[in-house]
Amino acid sequence: MLFADLILKNGKVITIDKNETIVKAVAVKFGKIVAVGSNTEIERFVGEQTEIIDLSGKTVIPGIIDSHGHFMREGSNRLMYTDLSEEAGIKSIADIQRVLKEKAANTLIGEWIFGYQEDDSKLAEKRHPTRWELDEISIEHPIMITTVGGHFEIANSYAFEQAGVTKNTPDPVGGKFDRNDKGELTGGIHEEAYAVLRPEGYPEPTRDQAYFGAKSILEEEASVGLTCVYDLVARSSIRAAIDLKNANKLPIRVRMDITIDLLDELNKLGIYRGIGDDWLRICGLKFFFDGAISARTAAVTEPYLDKPDFYGVMATTPELAANILKKAYEKDYRISAHANGDKAIEIYLDIIEELQKKYPRKDPRNRIIHCTVINQELVGKIKELEMLPTIFGPIRTTMEISLFLPLVRND
Numbered sequence: 001m002l003f004a005d006l007i008l009k010n011g012k013v014i015t016i017d018k019n020e021t022i023v024k025a026v027a028v029k030f031g032k033i034v035a036v037g038s039n040t041e042i043e044r045f046v047g048e049q050t051e052i053i054d055l056s057g058k059t060v061i062p063g064i065i066d067s068h069g070h071f072m073r074e075g076s077n078r079l080m081y082t083d084l085s086e087e088a089g090i091k092s093i094a095d096i097q098r099v100l101k102e103k104a105a106n107t108l109i110g111e112w113i114f115g116y117q118e119d120d121s122k123l124a125e126k127r128h129p130t131r132w133e134l135d136e137i138s139i140e141h142p143i144m145i146t147t148v149g150g151h152f153e154i155a156n157s158y159a160f161e162q163a164g165v166t167k168n169t170p171d172p173v174g175g176k177f178d179r180n181d182k183g184e185l186t187g188g189i190h191e192e193a194y195a196v197l198r199p200e201g202y203p204e205p206t207r208d209q210a211y212f213g214a215k216s217i218l219e220e221e222a223s224v225g226l227t228c229v230y231d232l233v234a235r236s237s238i239r240a241a242i243d244l245k246n247a248n249k250l251p252i253r254v255r256m257d258i259t260i261d262l263l264d265e266l267n268k269l270g271i272y273r274g275i276g277d278d279w280l281r282i283c284g285l286k287f288f289f290d291g292a293i294s295a296r297t298a299a300v301t302e303p304y305l306d307k308p309d310f311y312g313v314m315a316t317t318p319e320l321a322a323n324i325l326k327k328a329y330e331k332d333y334r335i336s337a338h339a340n341g342d343k344a345i346e347i348y349l350d351i352i353e354e355l356q357k358k359y360p361r362k363d364p365r366n367r368i369i370h371c372t373v374i375n376q377e378l379v380g381k382i383k384e385l386e387m388l389p390t391i392f393g394p395i396r397t398t399m400e401i402s403l404f405l406p407l408v409r410n411d
């Protein structure tokens with residue numbers, strides 16, 4: 001006879017089975033549910049070592065899983081960057097200057113200062129600060145501010161000077177420096193222009209920053225009732241998650257979608273999905289098909305309502321995507337690809353359809369991250385290919401509503 005390690009009884013257990021059955025008791029063995037039923041049905045699993053919890057009518061639900069986020073990286077960002085969001089109390093450009101001045105006072109001269117989550121729609125001035133306003137914070141540190149929607153940054157004069165960028169510097173391919181009518185740089189930086197100022201990209205967290213950042217954000221996830229998160233990870237977050245697990249401090253189950261840039265390295269080692277355990281495991285490879293709906297860069301088949309003739313931005317070409325995904329698929333990797341617009345989603349589905357024909361796999365579990373703009377035809381194909389859409393949650397805040405509203409049409 002199999003005895004349970006844990007029994008919950010006298011509860012309202014929501015099973016979400018086909019008939020939405022609600023039962024009173026659950027038996028758990030080795031961390032897995034082995035039976036559900038009435039109190040008497042479950043009683044037979046009681047052994048000498050079984051822990052019994054009387055729920056006195058309380059409700060039990062299946063664990064809630066967050067199917068996509070950039071959690072651990074956000075955790076370390078919080079330790080590395082100064083928060084310029086409204087939630088952090090920033091209501092004006094003067095507020096931005098105040099908190100970054102504090103940061104500058106504690107930062108070695110010449111070192112970078114980063115602010116993030118700046119939102120011009122939440123500032124009293126209803127505009128981003130200029131290069132000169134950032135110079136009032138410090139002319140001895142390069143300063144870089146990133147904005148909520150992404151794809152746009154603002155820098156001070158030092159940041160431009162250290163890269164040798166002047167008013168005479170042409171815009172790079174795929175990027176733009178904002179200029180005023182005299183041709184002077186005003187501080188705004190679009191897309192690829194960031195790499196001119198910082199070819200090394202965003203700063204990498206130290207091992208401690210990655211560890212403590214991951215710890216605090218995953219604890220926060222657990223505290224609101226989540227039991228598992230799917231996280232986009234690269235080296236620093238993978239290491240942080242393993243450090244947490246080895247220290248017995250992982251507060252929540254983590255499924256890692258590894259950036260597809262690391263495919264060759266993983267492949268060399270023979271590492272793919274399944275490695276790990278119930279607490280920490282590799283899931284899929286994260287690929288990007290298009291931009292963000294908030295920045296109106298999701299690749300769509302009909303133009304945006306507020307931007308006629310604009311169809312968003314592809315982050316790849318169909319050929320490039322097909323090549324990379326084939327390389328991953330033939331080696332049995334799962335794909336978790338970011339695709340927002342119907343055009344991007346269609347290209348993704350076509351590629352998976354081909355790959356499934358060539359390398360058929362049962363229960364493939366390829367995911368469409370965001371999957372925002374769809375139609376009946378795409379839904380049919382998603383079903384046919386057994387893809388898993390990972391959609392945005394309901395719109396919650398005024399920021400999100402303002403981001404989405406120009407996309408909404410009456411029909």
Ligand SMILES: [Zn+2]
Nearest residue numbers: 069232338369
């Ligand atoms: Zn993502």
